[in-house]
Amino acid sequence: MIHFIIRRILIAIPTLLVISFIIFALLDLAPNDPTGNLPMTVPPEVREKIRVSLGLDQPMHVRFSMWLFQFFVNEPLNLLHEGFGITIGDSENRTRILSWSTRSSVIDLIIQRTPQTLWVVGLSYLFGILIAIPIGIISAYKQYSWFDQVGTFFTMVGFSVPTFFTGMVAIIIFSVQLKWFPMIYDTTLVVDSWSNFILQVKQMLMPVMVLALYNASQLSRFMRASILDNLNLDYVRTARSKGRSENAVLLIHVLRNSLIPVVTLIALGIPTIFSGAIITEQIFRVNGLGQLLIIAIESADIPLVQTLTFLFAVLIVIFNLIADVIYGILDPRIRYD
Amino acid sequence: MLNNNSILKVNKITTRFLTQDGLVHAVNGVSFNLKKGELLGVVGESGSGKSVTVLSLLKLLPMPPAEIVSGQAEFEEQDLIQLDVNQLRKIRGGKIGFIFQDPMTSLNPVLTIGYQIAEPMRQHMGLSYNQAHKRSKELLELVGIPNARNCLSSYPHQFSGGMRQRVMIAIALACNPKVLIADEPTTALDVTIQAQLLDIIKRLRKELGMAIIWITHDLAVVAGMADRVAVMYGGFIVEEAPVEELFSNPKHPYTLGLLKTIPNLEGKRAEKLESIPGQPPNLLVKPLSCPFGPRCNYSFERCNRENPTLIDRGKNHKVACWLNADSGERL
Numbered sequence: 001m002i003h004f005i006i007r008r009i010l011i012a013i014p015t016l017l018v019i020s021f022i023i024f025a026l027l028d029l030a031p032n033d034p035t036g037n038l039p040m041t042v043p044p045e046v047r048e049k050i051r052v053s054l055g056l057d058q059p060m061h062v063r064f065s066m067w068l069f070q071f072f073v074n075e076p077l078n079l080l081h082e083g084f085g086i087t088i089g090d091s092e093n094r095t096r097i098l099s100w101s102t103r104s105s106v107i108d109l110i111i112q113r114t115p116q117t118l119w120v121v122g123l124s125y126l127f128g129i130l131i132a133i134p135i136g137i138i139s140a141y142k143q144y145s146w147f148d149q150v151g152t153f154f155t156m157v158g159f160s161v162p163t164f165f166t167g168m169v170a171i172i173i174f175s176v177q178l179k180w181f182p183m184i185y186d187t188t189l190v191v192d193s194w195s196n197f198i199l200q201v202k203q204m205l206m207p208v209m210v211l212a213l214y215n216a217s218q219l220s221r222f223m224r225a226s227i228l229d230n231l232n233l234d235y236v237r238t239a240r241s242k243g244r245s246e247n248a249v250l251l252i253h254v255l256r257n258s259l260i261p262v263v264t265l266i267a268l269g270i271p272t273i274f275s276g277a278i279i280t281e282q283i284f285r286v287n288g289l290g291q292l293l294i295i296a297i298e299s300a301d302i303p304l305v306q307t308l309t310f311l312f313a314v315l316i317v318i319f320n321l322i323a324d325v326i327y328g329i330l331d332p333r334i335r336y337d
Numbered sequence: 338m339l340n341n342n343s344i345l346k347v348n349k350i351t352t353r354f355l356t357q358d359g360l361v362h363a364v365n366g367v368s369f370n371l372k373k374g375e376l377l378g379v380v381g382e383s384g385s386g387k388s389v390t391v392l393s394l395l396k397l398l399p400m401p402p403a404e405i406v407s408g409q410a411e412f413e414e415q416d417l418i419q420l421d422v423n424q425l426r427k428i429r430g431g432k433i434g435f436i437f438q439d440p441m442t443s444l445n446p447v448l449t450i451g452y453q454i455a456e457p458m459r460q461h462m463g464l465s466y467n468q469a470h471k472r473s474k475e476l477l478e479l480v481g482i483p484n485a486r487n488c489l490s491s492y493p494h495q496f497s498g499g500m501r502q503r504v505m506i507a508i509a510l511a512c513n514p515k516v517l518i519a520d521e522p523t524t525a526l527d528v529t530i531q532a533q534l535l536d537i538i539k540r541l542r543k544e545l546g547m548a549i550i551w552i553t554h555d556l557a558v559v560a561g562m563a564d565r566v567a568v569m570y571g572g573f574i575v576e577e578a579p580v581e582e583l584f585s586n587p588k589h590p591y592t593l594g595l596l597k598t599i600p601n602l603e604g605k606r607a608e609k610l611e612s613i614p615g616q617p618p619n620l621l622v623k624p625l626s627c628p629f630g631p632r633c634n635y636s637f638e639r640c641n642r643e644n645p646t647l648i649d650r651g652k653n654h655k656v657a658c659w660l661n662a663d664s665g666e667r668l
Contacts, residue, residue, distance in 0.1 A: 234443045235446070237397055238437060238444065238445070241434075242508065243431055244456060257445070333492070333494045
C-alpha cells in the first residue's frame, strides 16, 4: 500500500506539471488584454507600460517559469514564514504571485475566500451525503414502494433541475415573498453572540439546502442502484439462511458491499466542493472561491485564474489517490502490490 | 400425524412465481417425509423444482415474486409454512442448516471467514465473540481446513472453491442443526474436490447424527450417499424409493430414462449414451396432465387427461405413473 501511494504521488508530479503548463498555455493563447477593461481614454503608451509592469513583455517560457517558481518555492516558503515563523532565505524581497487587478497576493485572496466556501459548500455536501445514504437504502430495500416512488421523483427533479434555477426559486419564495432568509450572504458577519449565530444559520440555510438537494439527488440514485445490485446476490441468501435479521442482512452484509462504489464517488466529489459551486455562490452572493474565480475571469486576472484552476487540479489528483486508497481499504479483494 | 422417527414432514407444498410472462408453477404439491438421521437425495433436472421446494420451507425465496400457495411442513411440532420470518429466523441456521450451490458467490466478499462462521453461533447460541471464534476454529478443523487459525482472518477471495464450500459446510453445521439442507453443494466443484467433500459430509453425518436433504442432479452422488431418493420432474415428485430399490428397480419412465443416461464402464466403447427426447415441461402451463407425458414412450390416453398421484407400490416404493411398471397394467 505504501509503495502504491508513493508511486502514485511520483506519477502525480509530472501530471501536475503538464496540467499547469496546459492551463498556462491556454490562458496565454487566449486573446486576452488585462488593460481591456480600462476606459477608452487611456492612451496606448500607458496601456503598454501597464503591460510591461505586469511582466507581459517577457516571453512565455520566462513567465511560466516565474509562475512555477513562485507557486512551488516562494509561496510555500512564505506560508512557512507567516504561519509558523520559520524563515528560510530572504522572506522580505521574495516575489509572490500577484493578482493583476488588485495587486494583492493571489494566495492571500484564496485563503480569505476558502472558509466561506468550505462552510457553505462543504456543509451542503455533508448534508447531501447524510440525506442520500438512508434514502438510497430504503428506496432500494422497498423497491417500487410509495417511498421509493416519491424518492425517485424528487431525486429526478433535484438531479435534472440546475442549482441556478432551484436557487432562484428558493430566493423568490423564501427571501422575496416570505422574507424568512436574507437574499445576500453577509461575509462580514462575525459569530460572537447567539443572535448572530442565528443570523449566520439563516443566511447559510438556502445555499446549503439548494446544493444539498442536488448532491443528495445524485448520490441517493447511486446508493439505491448499488444496494439493488447486491440485494439479490447469493451471499445475501446465505446471510438470511443463518437466521440473521433483515436489519443485519441489510446494514452489515449488503451495505458493506454497496458502499464501496459510493464512498469512492463521494471522495472523488470532494474537489467539487472547492470548485463546483461556482454558480450557486454567485447566485447567493457567497464570496467564496467560486465567486473569486468568476471575478478573476471577468477582469482578465490571469495569475488568479491560473492559480485557482491549478489548485482545483491538485485537489482532483489528490482525491483520486484518496479514493483509490479508500477503495482498497473497503474492498479486501483490491490489493495494490 | 408426526410419527416418532420423522423429523420433517412436508405435505403438499405448492410454490409459484409471478413473473412478467405469467405464473410459473415451480412446485406443485410436493410431499415427503424426512426421518431422523436419514439422508434423502432429491434428484431431477434443472427447473424441476428441487431447490425451490427446500427454499420454500424456510421462506428463503424472494417473495414476491415467489409465493407459497399452500402446504405444510411439520418440524418440531410447528408448521414452518405458517411461521412468519421472525419466527423462522430462529430455525434458519440454528436447527436447520443450509449449504448452497455456488461457493464462489455464497460468501460475502468483504467480511472475514471468521466473522461469517461466527454469525449463526452468535445469533442462535448466544456465544460471545471469543467463544464463537474458538468454536469457528474447531469447525474449520472439522471440515478439514488446515491452519484454521489464520484462515479465520482471511477473506473468501483468498480461498479456492473447495475451501469455500468447506467454509459453507462449517457455517451450516455451526449450531449442530437437526436438519442439513444441501442444495447442489458439489455441482460447482471439480470431481476430486467433490469426492473430498462427500467424504466430509459422510463422516460428519455419522458424528453429528443429523438428517440431510441432498439436492443434486448427479445420480452417482445420490447412489453413494443417500438412504432414500426422491426423483423430481416438472415440480412434482414422480418417484420415491430407498436408494437400492430405486436403482435396481426403477418404476417411473422418467427415472428409467435418467438411469439410462449414465455411462456404463462395462458397456461397449462405441455404444451411444441414451438421452430423453423432448423438452422439459413449460412451467407456465398449469400441470393438469402427467408432466412427463409428452416425452414418455409409454404414455397413453389417460396420461394426457389426468395427472397421476404418488402411489405406494410396496417396499416403500412410491411412483406417480398410470402404468404399473411391474405388471404392465394401465390403471
